Every structure is written in C-alpha cells, then in structure tokens.
Amino acid sequence: MSDNSEPTSVRITVPERSSGSDDEPYLRSGPPIQSPGYRVIVPVTETLLDSYTGINVRRFLQTAVALAADNGGRVLLLGIETVADEAELGHVREYIRTEQANQADTNPTIETLENRRTQLAEMSTLAQELTPSVPVSAAVRTVKDLTKGILDVIDDESEVAVLLPRGTGLDQGWLLKRSTIDAVLASAECDVFVEKMGSKGGENALYVPSVDEHTVAPLAESEAETIDSILLPVGAGPHSALAAEAARAVARATGASVTVFHVVPPEASTEARSDGEDLLKFAEYVLGSDVAITTTIKEAADTADAIITETESHDAVSIGAPEQKSQLETLVYGSVQETLSELDELTILMSRDSDQTMRSLYYRWKRGIEAESGESESSK
Structure with missing residues (x-):
C-alpha cells in the first residue's frame, strides 16, 4: 500500500436509526468534508473488493475522475458494506460513537469495515494521483439494503452524479426484484453513468490487504491500456x-x-x-x-x-x-x-x-x- 494512504482518513458512516428519532444524528468518523457543488459518487461493493472481477480499477477510477474534472467537481468513493439487521448497525454506531477506529475489535463486522477502510484508502490515493487537481474522498457506508443505501446517499446530496460499475454485484436482481443499477436508473434524481469495463483495459488491478497471505496485485503496480x-x-x-x-x-x-x-x-x-x-x-x-x-x-x-x-x-x-x-x-x-x-x-x-x-x-x-x-x- 502507498505510504501516504491513511485508512483513518476514510470515514465510516451509518444511516439514522430506523425509528427515525430526532436525537440520533448522522454518525461519521473523521472530519466532515467541505465540497464544491458537483460530486461524482462511486459505489464500491464487496464483490469488487473481495473477488477477481476482471475489472481494471485504475481504468475505472480514471472515468470517475474524468467526469469530475470536466465539471469542476470531486469524487467520493463510497464503500457499501451490508449487514444483516439493526443490531449490527447498532454495533457500528457504538464503534463510531466511542471513537474506537484505531482499537482492536473482535466483532467480524468491525474487522471487515477496517479492511474496507484500508482498501478504499489505497483506491483514493490512486484516484488522486491520476488527476491531482480533482479532490478525492472516501467513506464506508454500512447499510442493511444495498440499493436503498446508495439511493439514500444520493438523495442526501445536491449537484450529484453517480457512476455505477457493471460486474460488481450492482447488476444482479433476485427473483422478481430489479437490480441496483435498474433501481438507480429509474429512481435517482441525478445524472447516472453505468460503465462496463472491457477486458483489454489491462491486467486486473485491485489492492486487497493480505487475506490468508494471498494478495491481489497492488493498485500502485497496475497498468491500464489507454483509450485512444x-x-x-x-x-x-x-x-x-x-x-x-x-x-x-x-x-x-x-x-x-x-x-x-x-x-x-x-x-x-x-x-x-x-x-x-x-x-x-x-x-x-x-x-x-x-x-x-x-x-x-x-x-x-x-x-x-x-x-x-x-x-x-x-x-x-x-x-x-x-x-x-x-x-x-x-x-x-x-x-x-x-x-x-x-x-x-x-x-x-x-x-x-x-x-x-x-x-x-x-x-x-x-x-x-x-x-x-x-x-x-x-x-x-
């Protein structure tokens, strides 16, 4: 991982309590980010982070940064981590509230979130290097429903566009339920871009922290063929x-x-x-x-x-x-x-x-x- 990647700079966020109580603020770790009006939100799923998708992340990040640069905006890499129930969300809330981001936690959900922060920090560093003039930030959003979690973040923002990668679980629907991509295309009140990466985009390049001592090639060492x-x-x-x-x-x-x-x-x-x-x-x-x-x-x-x-x-x-x-x-x-x-x-x-x-x-x-x-x- 790059020396200047700091997982602690990647926020962990959760939605408000399902009860809708007014005394529960929007929780986050890390400082709030002041941003210009236009922001390209890039949902990053566990499928992309944990499996060999064949997607060249450098090429994909290049598209996100290019869209932001063309509009004088910035990029938000939004790691989406789903949990089973409200109890798990409550555990994440407590983890954020007590500022335990740098302390060990044996809960599997927390361990996964910390891994996500490391992965997104690496991706954020690479995206920033692609076009230094475009600010890039990252956050991990913990939700119970993938589609609703993405739509809620979009609805909370103004002057937003969203870039959705195919082949990372967002284009899968179960039984009669439509896919996340279809739902966002139908419901989001913002510009939506959907990208399918071609296999000639270069070697698959995705940094994954060592899992049982197996690590996919680091982003910093990856190459992507240019688009001519x-x-x-x-x-x-x-x-x-x-x-x-x-x-x-x-x-x-x-x-x-x-x-x-x-x-x-x-x-x-x-x-x-x-x-x-x-x-x-x-x-x-x-x-x-x-x-x-x-x-x-x-x-x-x-x-x-x-x-x-x-x-x-x-x-x-x-x-x-x-x-x-x-x-x-x-x-x-x-x-x-x-x-x-x-x-x-x-x-x-x-x-x-x-x-x-x-x-x-x-x-x-x-x-x-x-x-x-x-x-x-x-x-x-």
Whole structure:
C-alpha cells in the first residue's frame, strides 16, 4: 500500500436509526468534508473488493475522475458494506460513537469495515494521483439494503452524479426484484453513468490487504491500456447530450479521439438526413474544440447492427440510455446495449440525463446565441 494512504482518513458512516428519532444524528468518523457543488459518487461493493472481477480499477477510477474534472467537481468513493439487521448497525454506531477506529475489535463486522477502510484508502490515493487537481474522498457506508443505501446517499446530496460499475454485484436482481443499477436508473434524481469495463483495459488491478497471505496485485503496480478512440452514437433521444459530455470528459483525460456516428435508413428522406447532420453538429458543439472529432453518417437497414459493427475500430463507446417513453428508442438502443454488453473487450459508458430536455435546450440556445454573436462581429 502507498505510504501516504491513511485508512483513518476514510470515514465510516451509518444511516439514522430506523425509528427515525430526532436525537440520533448522522454518525461519521473523521472530519466532515467541505465540497464544491458537483460530486461524482462511486459505489464500491464487496464483490469488487473481495473477488477477481476482471475489472481494471485504475481504468475505472480514471472515468470517475474524468467526469469530475470536466465539471469542476470531486469524487467520493463510497464503500457499501451490508449487514444483516439493526443490531449490527447498532454495533457500528457504538464503534463510531466511542471513537474506537484505531482499537482492536473482535466483532467480524468491525474487522471487515477496517479492511474496507484500508482498501478504499489505497483506491483514493490512486484516484488522486491520476488527476491531482480533482479532490478525492472516501467513506464506508454500512447499510442493511444495498440499493436503498446508495439511493439514500444520493438523495442526501445536491449537484450529484453517480457512476455505477457493471460486474460488481450492482447488476444482479433476485427473483422478481430489479437490480441496483435498474433501481438507480429509474429512481435517482441525478445524472447516472453505468460503465462496463472491457477486458483489454489491462491486467486486473485491485489492492486487497493480505487475506490468508494471498494478495491481489497492488493498485500502485497496475497498468491500464489507454483509450485512444471513442465511438459516440447519437440520436434524438434526451440522453444524447450527456453521453457527449461523458465522451468529452474521457477524451480530455486520455487524449482520445471521438467518432460521432449516426445511422439513417437507405430510404431516408432529405429532411431525415438533414436532421442527422444537425445531430452531428450538435454533438460536435458539446464535445468542444479541444477534442479530435470525426463525424460519420451511415446508411443501414439495421441501426443496432451498424453501431455494433462500427465499435470494432474503437476502444470505448459512450451511449445515451434508452428513452423509456419511446418504444422505438428502447428497441434500437436497448438492443445495442444488450449486444455491446456481450463484447468482452469493449468498454461501454452509458449515460442517463436527469434533466433530459433542458440540457439539450440549453446547448441549442447557447449555440444560437454564439452564432448570432459571430454574425454581428462579422458585419462590423
């Protein structure tokens, strides 16, 4: 572990008592963290920390830090540890209250929490090293229900985005219960990013303190292949602008180029083709002048197949979430994402915009104002 990683700087938090009593404050260990408005919350589960997932943590942290940097914000690594009942939560409360964070405790839950603090301290140190200008903090949240625990933390914050990693237990639902990712996508009143890491992201790199003298490679010794090219499929859906912002963030952090890609059917009208050109121009505007951009319109009978074929020449895909109110959008982009998720080597970053229409209107309004300003300058 890095010398400057301090587990004691990682807070342990618990929710208020289920009774809702007013005399029970929000408990935490460590100093409160003053933060700017925008914060990217990254839930880190025991599946990621305790098992070989094949996920390169360095690459994943790079995405979180890139999203924060692009918005002038910070990152919160949120370790989520579930316990069986209120009695265990009570034990954690007492542990925090009596400031025993540096003392031995034979309770298995407390031992696990201390291990989590060590793991998150290492991850926090690496994330901070990736982009020193982005503040990174970490906390361990002890909850009885994984999904509710994440949603409660999100609801307690303002100006928040959440980045959810696939393959770490968040995308699993039992019987008729939907997964944590599905629940957050449906319920969270904030921007949501869901990332599936491709296997060509480098060697699995996850620090785990010695458990029976077996340790996975430390983060500090890990390497991740860089992202050189990003595919950005664009449509008229309300999440396209946020997908473009996500592509911009990662491109700025990695120096990658972005290919903006739109598909029209062979029999498309002149108006439909013109609308496609407008979508490309809009995406270019969002990406900005400091990102290397290529734009492509392709004729194809099957939009999903065309996008999937195009991914073969790219390292990553940034795509908007399907529009739940549009059956066509769900069929097209839903099938794309389902197929993309089966491609082991491809990294996929999906974006769900909390503001939807307003974000697109803002960009279009701003572009119009700047265009009028440019015309005024040229006429002088």
